[in-house]
Amino acid sequence: MAIKERPRPGGRSARVQQAVHDAVRELQEARAREALTVPQIAEIAGVTPSTIYRRWGNLSELLADVSLERLHPDEAPADTGTLAGDLCRWGEQYLEEMTSVPGRQALDDIMASKDASRRECCCRYSESIMQGLRERALTRGESVPSLTAMMDGIVAPMTYRLLYDPASATVENFERWVDTTLSSLASR
Amino acid sequence: MAIKERPRPGGRSARVQQAVHDAVRELQEARAREALTVPQIAEIAGVTPSTIYRRWGNLSELLADVSLERLHPDEAPADTGTLAGDLCRWGEQYLEEMTSVPGRQALDDIMASKDASRRECCCRYSESIMQGLRERALTRGESVPSLTAMMDGIVAPMTYRLLYDPASATVENFERWVDTTLSSLASR
DNA sequence: CGTCCAAACGCAAAAAGTTTGCTTTATGAG
DNA sequence: CTCATAAAGCAAACTTTTTGCGTTTGGACG
Numbered sequence: 001m002a003i004k005e006r007p008r009p010g011g012r013s014a015r016v017q018q019a020v021h022d023a024v025r026e027l028q029e030a031r032a033r034e035a036l037t038v039p040q041i042a043e044i045a046g047v048t049p050s051t052i053y054r055r056w057g058n059l060s061e062l063l064a065d066v067s068l069e070r071l072h073p074d075e076a077p078a079d080t081g082t083l084a085g086d087l088c089r090w091g092e093q094y095l096e097e098m099t100s101v102p103g104r105q106a107l108d109d110i111m112a113s114k115d116a117s118r119r120e121c122c123c124r125y126s127e128s129i130m131q132g133l134r135e136r137a138l139t140r141g142e143s144v145p146s147l148t149a150m151m152d153g154i155v156a157p158m159t160y161r162l163l164y165d166p167a168s169a170t171v172e173n174f175e176r177w178v179d180t181t182l183s184s185l186a187s188r
Numbered sequence: 189m190a191i192k193e194r195p196r197p198g199g200r201s202a203r204v205q206q207a208v209h210d211a212v213r214e215l216q217e218a219r220a221r222e223a224l225t226v227p228q229i230a231e232i233a234g235v236t237p238s239t240i241y242r243r244w245g246n247l248s249e250l251l252a253d254v255s256l257e258r259l260h261p262d263e264a265p266a267d268t269g270t271l272a273g274d275l276c277r278w279g280e281q282y283l284e285e286m287t288s289v290p291g292r293q294a295l296d297d298i299m300a301s302k303d304a305s306r307r308e309c310c311c312r313y314s315e316s317i318m319q320g321l322r323e324r325a326l327t328r329g330e331s332v333p334s335l336t337a338m339m340d341g342i343v344a345p346m347t348y349r350l351l352y353d354p355a356s357a358t359v360e361n362f363e364r365w366v367d368t369t370l371s372s373l374a375s376r
Numbered sequence: 377c378g379t380c381c382a383a384a385c386g387c388a389a390a391a392a393g394t395t396t397g398c399t400t401t402a403t404g405a406g
Numbered sequence: 407c408t409c410a411t412a413a414a415g416c417a418a419a420c421t422t423t424t425t426g427c428g429t430t431t432g433g434a435c436g
Binding site for chain 3: 012055
Binding site for chain 4: 201204239243
């Protein structure tokens with residue numbers, strides 16, 4: 001029961017995808033942040049440019065595809081004992097990741113993609129992380145905000161700053177957002 | 189005392205910029221949402237492609253430039269008598285604008301630009317609008333949230349939804365954000 | 377297993393887009 | 407009015423992208 005993403009996910013197809021992704025990552029870190037071309041990637045991946053064009057359409061979509069993979073949350077945030085602690089811990093790491101050069105780049109690549117579903121995917125990632133922290137807090141017996149409240153109160157401001165005004169995407173601000181969101185809960 | 193944006197903003201240069209911008213807008217609404225090329229734009233604008241490349245670098249930057257102009261707030265939001273009313277009124281219009289096809293396109297174009305200063309510009313636009321509404325409310329004697337609170341509580345969630353999950357960028361949600369932001373003020 | 381269909385790739389030529397060196401135009405200052 | 411130079415035009419390289427066609431290779435079915 002393999003996940004049937006594409007009509008034919010078997011051997012070669014998967015190998016090509018892997019090779020191309022690897023090539024992109026290699027070139028991205030090695031050099032050429034700006035000048036990164038499809039023929040170049042094809043060369044290193046050992047494929048023909050036309051293969052890349054046929055599968056991804058253009059460079060932007062390919063980069064977005066690779067970057068989305070990069071941003072995929074691989075492990076659950078650490079357990080610090082409280083929801084506030086977990087959130088701050090996660091935010092700290094996330095901000096560090098996203099304000100780094102490669103992190104920014106990844107975010108930009110995704111935003112540059114015409115395919116809206118990729119952005120929604122980011123949204124789902126964040127939601128599932130928030131949901132995870134919520135449930136953990138609930139089993140501890142903490143009173144927790146709704147998922148919506150967390151998205152609007154924490155994820156949205158953080159993401160907005162990251163995208164539009166990176167200078168204000170700081171840990172201090174993040175803690176403030178957490179604070180506000182959690183305390184607004186108490187006053188109901 | 190003309191604004192000295194560029195070394196030589198005089199006649200021809202300005203005319204070319206105007207012609208190119210017009211050509212982009214014309215092509216955008218006329219047809220070809222996707223297939224929109226520099227040589228095509230150059231043709232209609234009556235300029236050489238190389239002129240466009242030298243001034244804007246590439247298609248993405250040109251589109252972003254045109255779109256930023258489109259998003260520039262031209263008039264102050266209507267005065268409804270209360271801050272809540274002004275906000276909702278503005279949000280309603282803004283959401284309508286941004287969920288339309290051309291509006292979405294403009295947003296996407298700006299997000300696709302490599303030049304971060306353009307996004308910051310969007311941020312400043314929003315800030316100045318919020319600040320305008322704040323001051324208007326202050327002269328009325330209303331108690332108003334800080335600019336930061338409005339950006340975090342209203343603009344950020346709205347923008348986040350517009351970008352990542354357009355389906356949830358609704359007027360109902362917007363009113364909720366306004367509500368939450370204004371009422372959190374009272375409980376201090 | 378062996379056969380067959382079609383998806384995906386390779387190849388190479390053609391088309392389209394982009395860059396660049398040089399020339400010409402025309403703004404803005406003196 | 408004259409001059410220096412930013413910006414545009416032009417055309418020839420150059421690079422990337424597209425496309426048609428033949429070949430490979432998963433995966434289904436007998």
